[in-house]
Amino acid sequence: MSGALTYLEPVIDCSAPALPAMIGPELERAANFAQAANAASTRRAYGTDFRIFTSWCQDRGLSALPARSEAVAAFLAYEAEQGAKPSTIGRRCAAIRYGHRLAGEPNPTADERVKAVLRGIRRTVGAAPRRMAPATADRIIAMAPRPDSTLTSLRDRALLLLGFAGAFRRSELVALDVADIERLPEGLRVTIRRGKTDQEGHGATIAIVRGEVACPVAAVVAWLEAAVITDGPVFRPIRRGGHVQPQRLTDRSVANIVKTHAERVGLDPAQFAGHSLRAGFLTSAAKRGASLFKMMATSRHKSTDTLAGYVRDQEIFRDHAGAGLL
Numbered sequence: 001m002s003g004a005l006t007y008l009e010p011v012i013d014c015s016a017p018a019l020p021a022m023i024g025p026e027l028e029r030a031a032n033f034a035q036a037a038n039a040a041s042t043r044r045a046y047g048t049d050f051r052i053f054t055s056w057c058q059d060r061g062l063s064a065l066p067a068r069s070e071a072v073a074a075f076l077a078y079e080a081e082q083g084a085k086p087s088t089i090g091r092r093c094a095a096i097r098y099g100h101r102l103a104g105e106p107n108p109t110a111d112e113r114v115k116a117v118l119r120g121i122r123r124t125v126g127a128a129p130r131r132m133a134p135a136t137a138d139r140i141i142a143m144a145p146r147p148d149s150t151l152t153s154l155r156d157r158a159l160l161l162l163g164f165a166g167a168f169r170r171s172e173l174v175a176l177d178v179a180d181i182e183r184l185p186e187g188l189r190v191t192i193r194r195g196k197t198d199q200e201g202h203g204a205t206i207a208i209v210r211g212e213v214a215c216p217v218a219a220v221v222a223w224l225e226a227a228v229i230t231d232g233p234v235f236r237p238i239r240r241g242g243h244v245q246p247q248r249l250t251d252r253s254v255a256n257i258v259k260t261h262a263e264r265v266g267l268d269p270a271q272f273a274g275h276s277l278r279a280g281f282l283t284s285a286a287k288r289g290a291s292l293f294k295m296m297a298t299s300r301h302k303s304t305d306t307l308a309g310y311v312r313d314q315e316i317f318r319d320h321a322g323a324g325l326l
Contacts, residue, residue, distance in 0.1 A: 049095035069111035133271040135280035143261040158223035161216035163277035167299040170254035170274030
């Protein structure tokens with residue numbers, strides 16, 4: 001069982017002797033569907049978290065699967081003492097819960113003592129997430145490389161400008177295929193097949209308008225034509241010598257590209273990541289007074305709560321109640 005949970009893949013035994021051999025293919029398909037229940041990035045994160053928990057248990061002679069609630073509580077406290085963020089500790093707990101459910105074992109994280117430890121960690125350490133700096137319109141114009149003849153510059157320019165203009169998450173950017181982009185006189189119509197809040201793949205279509213100073217439409221077209229990409233992934237690795245590879249960039253590559261070009265223009269790369277593109281669009285749109293609903297049409301947020309935060313940040317000094325009092 002522990003081997004089957006190395007990457008926390010769903011446990012469906014296709015070779016169980018008590019089952020008729022004729023349903024083997026159906027069981028195989030069931031296993032594939034079960035594995036798709038969570039995004040690949042989530043499964044990877046859970047796999048890493050569960051291995052960390054397993055190693056901690058082994059060092060102390062404890063069982064990781066099934067685990068006792070006391071062991072889980074002690075592990076979470078240890079992680080907090082080592083400086084892990086509350087968000088990371090919460091994910092570790094979720095991975096332990098997920099692993100036990102897959103194995104058909106009782107969930108040790110449901111114990112009130114474990115919940116109390118989590119609450120105490122959040123109260124003591126704080127649970128406010130670290131916010132990356134937004135790559136606002138002025139910053140993204142500076143960060144986007146000049147459209148010179150090098151393929152890397154053309155790719156990075158297209159990635160940064162499109163990522164900003166469509167308020168893309170990095171996973172959505174690297175998932176784009178040429179077939180998802182339709183060229184129109186007004187700009188681009190881009191189909192996003194699946195997103196963070198759309199795990200069932202209903203899809204969404206957004207418009208990318210042309211720009212006057214740094215045009216995302218022209219940048220995407222220039223990259224695809226220079227790289228001779230007519231189908232498959234839009235954004236790809238480039239080897240030395242300008243050899244464009246057939247596979248997709250990773251979402252980690254998006255973050256690295258953002259950091260590289262932030263540093264190139266004198267910004268602190270530690271303050272920027274893939275989310276800076278999305279945050280930059282929303283911050284810039286809010287500053288220009290765009291409506292929440294127009295922002296949602298591009299960002300695909302399901303709720304106005306998050307977007308309202310961007311608007312509040314930009315209007316914090318506008319019509320302030322204390323203006324003129326002193």
